[in-house]
Amino acid sequence: MKQNDCEHMRREMVLWLSGESDGIGVVQHVEACRGCARYLDQLQRLMGQIDIREREIGSSLQGMDWEGLAKQVTRHAMQPQAASDLKRRRLPLAAALFGLGLLTGYLVFSHRAGIPAGSNAARQLSDSIRLVETVKDQREIIDFLGRARLLLLEILHAQQSEQERDVLAGAAAGLLREYRYLGHNLTQSRIQEARGVMERLSWVLTELSYDPPPGRERVAAVRRMVERERLLFKVRLIERELESPVREV
Amino acid sequence: MNTIPQCESQRDELRELLARSQKGDARAFESLVRLLQPMVFQIALGFFRDHDDAMEVLQDTFLRVYRNLHKVDHAVGLRGWVFRIATNIAIDHYRARRKRSDRERKLTLIQNGITDRSHNPEExxxxxxxxxxxxxxxxxxxxxxxxxxxxxxxxxxxxxxxxxxxxxxxxxxxxxxxxxxxxxxxxxxxxxxx
Missing domain, CATH: 1.10.10.10 (Winged helix-like DNA-binding domain superfamily/Winged helix DNA-binding domain)
Incomplete structure (x- = not known):
């Protein structure tokens, strides 16, 4: 059997099993060539596994709420977000720097000129300070959410050894302390819009961090909740939302 | 623009929805999304096992579709055009995710001292x-x-x-x-x- 024949036939087999060719000559060739028979066998097994994966995807598509999803996707696409992602990340920082510049300038100027409180300039200054505070809060919440997302990932992938559960509990306790501190500033930020998600996140942190340390069942219950509520995805959405420019002060 | 075969009635429906969407009709765009989203989601799930990642691809695809609707002049190649956008976005996300997950995994391993579980076939x-x-x-x-x-x-x-x-x-x-x-x-x- 010529090497070229086998190479040609193997390409033909791939096309045939992918529904792109009628496989003329394949059967005859395989009957006479052991190497290619083995190759075909391996290909058929591979196609079987691809079918399983494809069925997995198909069955997960069946349970989807397409109506709700279409509404959500449409809302997302049509919301007025002209700024690119890069701009969105830069704008809060630029606003903070601008505010800081104004603050410094005003302090120097008022020190020299003695501007009374309650004037327009003083109000503008107070607006700028609030803007700086809001942007700062926003950055802190984004950092917090980033770390919370890592913890959620760990919860979803944990294999449930005792050591892992202890690590999860320690990380959750640390985040819970931060969360309480963040709560003080939440009213000033757009995180209000996502209060429900934050409450669920707080539930996860509390469940994992209270004494005694979490057992297998408690971690499994938390994982189920994280999966059911699609918490990882929602936390990512809040992060994205917060990365967009501040709309109001 | 590329063409993906469609039946005549489907093409008419797409043509009408496209024309209305281009005029800013939100309901028409929503119907367009409803028609096309399963195939986009399928592409995304081919790239990612995780539904959340697939969802991001879906949202970003239709965001780009919406912003570029004015560039489509007929509905014949609409499906192929959306396929192409979805594939490109899935590739971008896939690359970004690969980098991110490597980084996150390393970071988590360093912070928490968790052993890598990728080679644990028993369970x-x-x-x-x-x-x-x-x-x-x-x-x-x-x-x-x-x-x-x-x-x-x-x-x-x-x-x-x-x-x-x-x-x-x-x-x-x-x-x-x-x-x-x-x-x-x-x-x-x-x-x-x-």
Whole structure:
């Protein structure tokens, strides 16, 4: 059997099993060539596994709420977000720097000129300070959410050894302390819009961090909740939302 | 613009929805999304196992579709155009995610001292293990091989259609597909014998 024949036939087999060719000559060739028979066998097994994966995807598509999803996707696409992602990340920082510049300038100027409180300039200054505070809060919440997302990932992938559960509990306790501190500033930020998600996140942190340390069942219950509520995805959405420019002060 | 075969009634419906969407009709755009989102989601799930990642691809795809609606002048190639956007976005996300997950995993390992669990086959069922092996092999494909593989075996497109979507020749699709399948065959067979 010529090497070229086998190479040609193997390409033909791939096309045939992918529904792109009628496989003329394949059967005859395989009957006479052991190497290619083995190759075909391996290909058929591979196609079987691809079918399983494809069925997995198909069955997960069946349970989807397409109506709700279409509404959500449409809302997302049509919301007025002209700024690119890069701009969105830069704008809060630029606003903070601008505010800081104004603050410094005003302090120097008022020190020299003695501007009374309650004037327009003083109000503008107070607006700028609030803007700086809001942007700062926003950055802190984004950092917090980033770390919370890592913890959620760990919860979803944990294999449930005792050591892992202890690590999860320690990380959750640390985040819970931060969360309480963040709560003080939440009213000033757009995180209000996502209060429900934050409450669920707080539930996860509390469940994992209270004494005694979490057992297998408690971690499994938390994982189920994280999966059911699609918490990882929602936390990512809040992060994205917060990365967009501040709309109001 | 590329063309993906559609039946006449579907084409008429798409044409009407497209025209109304271009005039800013939100309901028409929503209907367009409803018609096209399953195939976009299927592409995304071919790239990512995780629904959240697929959801991001879905949202970003229609965001880009909406912003570029004015560039489409007829509905004939609409489906192919959306396919192409979805594939490109899935590739971008896939690259970004690969970098991010490497970074996050390293960071988590350093912070928490958790041992890497990727080599712990005891608790997995045989079938899940096989599919996982296949997925690992798919992860090793180049982005072009992966795109061709997903469009062929998950979306069941013809090679001609894939060539149109990826803007490459039919010959390139065939050779890329052969390379991809051959690689997967080798990896899966090696895993089965191990």
């Amino acid at each position: 997995r069922s045989e079938q899940a293990e096989r599919v996982k092996r296949l997925q690992a092999a798919v992860d090793q494909l180049s982005t072009r091989e992966r795109s061709v593989f997903v469009l062929k075996h998950i979306n069941h497109l013809k090679m001609k259609e894939i060539a149109a979507i990826l803007d490459i020749s039919l010959g390139t699709v065939k050779s890329t597909h052969f390379r991809a399948v051959n690689h997967l065959r080798r990896e899966v067979a090696a895993g089965g014998e191990a």
